[in-house]
Amino acid sequence: MNLYTPLRSWLRAASCSAFIPKSRQLLPMKLPATQLNALCASFSAQHSFQHSSFSLFQKSFFSSCNISLSSKYPYIFPTNNPNEKSPYPLDIDADLSQLPTKDGYYTASFYCFTPIPSNELELLRLELIKWSIILSEPAFKNITCEKLQFDYLLAQLETTQVNFIRPLQAKLALTGRIYIHDIGINAQISFLGQYRKHIRFLIENNKWLSGRIPPFNYALTHNCAFKKFHVRVRPLVATDSTCNISTLENEPTYLSPEEWHSHLASNNKILIDMRNHYEFLVGKFDGAICPDVDTFREELDFVASKYADQKDKDIYMYCTGGIRCSVAGAILKEEGFKNIKTLKGGVIAYGKWIKDNIATDSSCQSDITLVSAQNIDQKHSSAQIIDQKHSSAQIIDQKHSSAQIIDQKHSSAQNIDQKHPSAQNIDQKHFPPQIKSNENTSECTTHSHRHQTPSLFIGKNFTFDKRLGEPITSHVLANCHQCGTQNDTYTNCSNPRCNLLFIQCDPCRSKYNNTCGNDHCIQVVDLEKIKKEEAIIAASKKSKKAEPINFKLGLPPIYDYKTRVRPDFTFRKLRKTHDT
Structure with a gap:
């Protein structure tokens, strides 16, 4: 085997994430804001004289734009000549002020199909990486004027140097995963809300992406969904065939x-x-x-x-x-x-x-096809019906309040199903007991202030980030892979070499230490915790920061891809092992 093959493989893997050291040409870290703005203004003036195209680009942004916000933005562009395009306006993307966020980050996705020369892909990749680096710079955050921020971005795109070895410790303002190919781009990103226009500005400044990226497709829930920022040259969709x-x-x-x-x-x-x-x-x-x-x-x-x-x-x-x-x-x-x-x-x-078309009236808070615990209690007259038909429930009610029995741990539907077999037949399509027919639709709609739209999608929308899903309705369609209780929370085994994707409820998460339950995985995770504690103690004695511990150690994963996303066979095998 060629001795350079392992080195090339390592460099290829390392290039999936990019970090940057401080360039000598970057501005001082603690420069006062007034001086920083002045220097930035001088940078932008010099930049605009050297590049005549910047003045035209600047004019299209800060004057009237010939593209209406009501226009339809296509996904495919058969041609991509930089000299024949007009940039989209900066306010093409929806305002974020009305969207709640947990940590100031917003998650969005976008894609388009347009020709990009193969010899330009690496240059485009480097520029995309610089976006995250520049937006995360303390010097950039100290600039208060939005116009000067745009000038600073353009200036720094030429002076910033990318380093694929030294990690950047600061939290990035732009994280996510971007795939680029000679047929276009596919991106999922999380970014600080105040940089929405800046990201659009960078997109429209790029000669291959300008006038091509449609408005951001914002997620349903918002937080920093990615730990790092990856830019990879690879097919946008794995079709296993040529797609042009x-x-x-x-x-x-x-x-x-x-x-x-x-x-x-x-x-x-x-x-x-x-x-x-x-x-x-x-x-x-x-x-x-x-x-x-x-x-x-x-x-x-x-x-x-x-x-x-x-x-x-x-x-x-x-x-x-x-x-x-x-x-x-x-x-x-x-x-x-x-x-x-x-x-x-x-x-x-x-x-x-x-969500935009669902009623907000307090008398109709649940989805039209969802029966909440309150609706179940109303339909079955709560503990009164149970007490009338089941003497055993009367005895229990004497010791415990009916509300505690029916709604203990938010599982009223399970208790009612145990006492009413007919409730188990509400749905035969793997739906949970909470789902019912639309027989009470008229009652719910008449009390709402506006028309309520019943969702035809039920359950949770899976996402390929650390959220692993965002709910659309309150239906729970799946079960915990370990104990079988109703649950739809995906997780990965904490042993990085296992990384099995499966559904796990909170009790099983505590019982199996955030793992799949394999004895080896539990031991590895326990050892990792011990090692981290020892590293923290040792670092505190030496007044140094604890070095991160990598438990993968370059070893291949235990399971192949198909096994990792089909955990049923693995858990059946684990059950047999535990039974014996």
């Missing part, structure tokens, strides 16, 4: 959330979930089919084979943010399918639309 711009020009029909809701509510449709099976497990559109396969390419083959004789029929597809359906719809249309329709913005956009 000419193929992607066969766009499916995009439906807005309102149009999508209207189409699905009218009649039975061919509805396909293009996400992974583990995403489908915790949330879905009612009546959707999710191919039980492991790769995106296999999903395409499944659809093409199953509906080969129905190419003229309407086929509806959806995914998390829309990009998978954009690619799948284009490929299927190229193979002869004529009426592929997809949800624009994916489940994320639909969830936001539902």
